[in-house]
Every structure is written in C-alpha cells, then in structure tokens.
Amino acid sequence: MARAATTSDVFNAIAEQQRREILVLLRAGEGPVTELAQELGMTQPGASKHLRVLREVGLVRYRRAGKQRLYGLDPRGLRGVHEWTGGFERFWNESFDRLDEYVQDLKQARQE
Amino acid sequence: MARAATTSDVFNAIAEQQRREILVLLRAGEGPVTELAQELGMTQPGASKHLRVLREVGLVRYRRAGKQRLYGLDPRGLRGVHEWTGGFERFWNESFDRLDEYVQDLKQARQE
DNA sequence: TTGACGTTTGCCGATATCGGAATATGATTG
C-alpha cells in the first residue's frame, strides 16, 4: 500500500489546499463548475477533479440546472474532523501541566 | 508538482490514520518511540517516521531521557484545523435554508 | 439532427507517499 487514497475519508480530502478553498467558496452558495474554477483560478478540469473527490467523501452535492451542475456544500462530514480536533482543545487552552515541562525543557530539547 | 508534501502543513500530517492514533495516544502522556510503536502495533522505524512528520509540523516535541526520547504532544497546531472546520458549524447545526433545497432535490439529484 | 456549451474522464509525466528491511547514528554503561 502506498499513500492513503485521497478519496478514502474526509481527512484526506481536506488535506488539499485547493479543495479547502472550494469548500470555503461554496459557503457563499451554490455554483457551477466553471464559475468555481474561474473564481479560484484553476482550470475547469482541475476543479472538476477536485469536486469529484469532495463528492466521493460526501462533502459536496450537486443538482442539475440545465446544462450546468450546481455544486453545493454538504459539510456534515466536517463535523467529525471538528470533533476530533476538539478532543485536543483542553491541551491548548489550559496551562497544561505536562506542557509546562516542555516549556522548561525547551532549551534542552534543541531539536533540529 | 505532485501531491502536497505531507510535511507541508498540519492538514496533511493528520490525514494519515496512524499519525492520528499517535496523537491520541500521546494525550495520555509522554512516551518513548518503542512504547508508542508497540502500543499501536507498528514497527519502530514506522513509528519513528510518523513522529518525524508530526515533529516537522510542530504537533509533537521530544525531550531526551537517557537513551530514550520521550515524545509528547504540542497540539497547538490543531487549533487551526479546529477553527477551520468550525467555520462550517452553522451549516450542519441549523436547518440551513440552502440545505433544505438539497434535501428537496435529493431524488432529482440522483448522483451515481 | 446538428451544433454549441458545460462537464467529466482518460492518459501522461513528475513526484511523494507508505511500508519493510537493513543499516547507521546516538547515548549510556561497563
């Protein structure tokens, strides 16, 4: 096995900068592929491929509108990511005791 | 350019299942590489490589303890991911007006 | 039907991943 497939889960899907941009843009509302591509400065096939990935993990839906396909957000899948990272919230909010050790050892642990 | 380097940012670093497991495990406290590897059922070089990636994006720190290197969490980098996904919270919490359109169009948009 | 438009897919090259095995580096102890 090589690298995990980008289509395997949401974590992989949003690991790509351009796909994140697509999702953000879609918060403003639906849009056809061409418009998204233009607005984000990517080629139309490029946008189409990214949308495919987002579709396969369920972050995006489309509906037909004439010749166009209006893509729109279905961000429920992001909830899992939000909750997973939220599991670390107390570690960055509170002055965590173990974190204090780190700070004290910052000079000693001169990594790289 | 091919795929974005896994070391480029936190999003890519946590796109890997095993690295996520390492982070979760480290919530329980520091640990040397061998222990982490054993507890997660991966080889020592494997764990070492993943830790390197996590180190390079700043999610993990280590301090020396004799021959060992005790790895510990520095989850501040996860905050960005948490906040980014949080930007979509209202879209999955409230009955979003645009989401209603989607639901109504579910049958029509019989993708795949 | 033919044509035009919007979108998807296929193929390509370059690159980077991940896992495994062997080896190298580093640090401690005798």
Added chain:
DNA sequence: CAATCATATTCCGATATCGGCAAACGTCAA
C-alpha cells in the same frame, strides 16, 4: 574503548497523487 540499547535514516518497490491537455460525454436549442 567496546558493547548494548533506543532511535533515526536510507534504500527499495508499489502505488496514488496532482496538473495539463485532449478527447469523450450529456444536455439543451435551433
């Protein structure tokens, strides 16, 4: 210094990515 333990790195093969370009598909209108 030599030996040992803990960890890191290198090399390899297999695979999947991403971007670009060209071609295929689908849909609507005349």
